[in-house]
Amino acid sequence: xxxxxxxxxxxxxxxGVIEVEGSRVSHVANGICxxxxxxxxxxxxxxxxxxxxxxxxHAPDAAAVEETFVNRDGAGTLKLGQxxxxxxxxxxxxxxxxGEYAATAVKKALVGTGRAEKAQVAHMVRMHLPGAVFAxxxxxxxxxxxxxxxxxxxxxxxxxxxxxxxxx
Amino acid sequence: xxxxxxxxxxxxxxxGVIEVEGSRVSHVANGICxxxxxxxxxxxxxxxxxxxxxxxxHAPDAAAVEETFVNRDGAGTLKLGQxxxxxxxxxxxxxxxxGEYAATAVKKALVGTGRAEKAQVAHMVRMHLPGAVFAxxxxxxxxxxxxxxxxxxxxxxxxxxxxxxxxx
Numbered sequence: 001x002x003x004x005x006x007x008x009x010x011x012x013x014x015x016g017v018i019e020v021e022g023s024r025v026s027h028v029a030n031g032i033c034x035x036x037x038x039x040x041x042x043x044x045x046x047x048x049x050x051x052x053x054x055x056x057x058h059a060p061d062a063a064a065v066e067e068t069f070v071n072r073d074g075a076g077t078l079k080l081g082q083x084x085x086x087x088x089x090x091x092x093x094x095x096x097x098x099g100e101y102a103a104t105a106v107k108k109a110l111v112g113t114g115r116a117e118k119a120q121v122a123h124m125v126r127m128h129l130p131g132a133v134f135a136x137x138x139x140x141x142x143x144x145x146x147x148x149x150x151x152x153x154x155x156x157x158x159x160x161x162x163x164x165x166x167x168x
Numbered sequence: 169x170x171x172x173x174x175x176x177x178x179x180x181x182x183x184g185v186i187e188v189e190g191s192r193v194s195h196v197a198n199g200i201c202x203x204x205x206x207x208x209x210x211x212x213x214x215x216x217x218x219x220x221x222x223x224x225x226h227a228p229d230a231a232a233v234e235e236t237f238v239n240r241d242g243a244g245t246l247k248l249g250q251x252x253x254x255x256x257x258x259x260x261x262x263x264x265x266x267g268e269y270a271a272t273a274v275k276k277a278l279v280g281t282g283r284a285e286k287a288q289v290a291h292m293v294r295m296h297l298p299g300a301v302f303a304x305x306x307x308x309x310x311x312x313x314x315x316x317x318x319x320x321x322x323x324x325x326x327x328x329x330x331x332x333x334x335x336x
Binding site: 068074 | 207233242260
C-alpha cells in the first residue's frame with residue numbers, strides 16, 4: 001500500500017509518499033507545495049491544487065498529517081491552521097482516511113523517543129528510505145509522518161490478525 | 169450582484185447571501201453549515217461539501233470571510249484556522265475573489281463604530297434586510313460580513329467612477 005505523509009505550513013507544505021509491503025517501507029516521491037504570493041484564499045487554493053495533483057499522480061491508499069505545534073503566537077497558529085485545513089481536506093476528498101500524529105509521536109515512532117532532535121529524525125528517515133533525495137526539511141518531515149503512519153497501520157493489522165487467531 | 173458572507177467556525181460555519189443593486193441590499197438566503205462528529209478531516213470535508221452546494225445554488229459574484237479572532241488558546245485558534253482555510257478555499261475554487269474583514273471593520277461598516285456590541289450588529293443586519301429570518305447568530309454574522317463587503321465594493325466602484333470622470 002502507498003502512504004502519503006504531509007507536514008503542513010502556509011508557505012511550504014511538505015509531502016512524501018512511501019510504499020509499504022509488510023513491515024518494509026520504500027521511497028516513492030517527496031516534494032514541497034508552495035503557496036506563493038497573493039491573497040490568502042489564492043495561496044490556499046494553490047496548495048489545494050498541488051495536493052490534488054499529487055493525490056492523482058501517486059494514488060495513495062492512506063494519508064497522515066502532522067499535528068501542528070500550537071505554542072506560538074495566535075496569528076502564526078491561525079495561518080498554520082488554515083494550511084492544515086487544506087492538508088486534511090485534500091486527501092479526505094480523495095476518499096482517504098486521514099491519520100493525525102503529534103510531532104512527539106512521529107519522533108517516537110522513528111527514533112524511539114518523543115524528545116528526539118530534528119536531525120535524528122531526518123537521519124532515521126534516510127535510514128528507512130536509502131537513496132531518497134529530499135526536496136527539503138519539510139519533505140523529510142512529511143516522509144517521517146508517512147513512516148509513522150505505516151508503523152501504526154502495521155501494528156493495527158498485526159493486532160487484528162492476533163485477535164482473529166485467539167480462540168473464542 | 170450577489171455577495172456571499174462567511175463567518176467561519178469548526179462546529180458551525182455561518183453563511184449568508186445578499187443581492188446588491190447599487191447601494192441597496194436585499195436578503196437572498198442564510199444558514200449554518202455543521203461539521204458534525206467524527207475525525208477532523210471528515211468534519212472539514214463536510215463543511216467543504218456544504219459550501220460547494222451553497223456556491224452552486226446561489227452563484228454569488230463575490231465572497232468575503234470574517235477575520236478570525238486570535239486572542240484565545242492555541243488549540244482553539246488552530247481549530248478555527250482549519251475551518252477558516254475551508255471557508256477561504258471553497259469560494260476561491262469557484263473562481264471568486266475572496267475579501268477578508270476584521271470583526272471591527274464589519275462592526276464599523278454596519279454600526280459606525282468598531283466597538284459595537286454583537287446585538288447592535290444583529291439589529292443593523294435586520295434593518296438592512298427586513299423580513300429575513302436568521303438561522304442563528306453565526307448566519308446573522310455572515311450576513312453582516314456580506315453587507316460590509318457590499319459597502320466596500322460599492323465604495324470601490326464609486327471611486328473608480330469618480331476617477332474616470334476626473335479630467336486628466
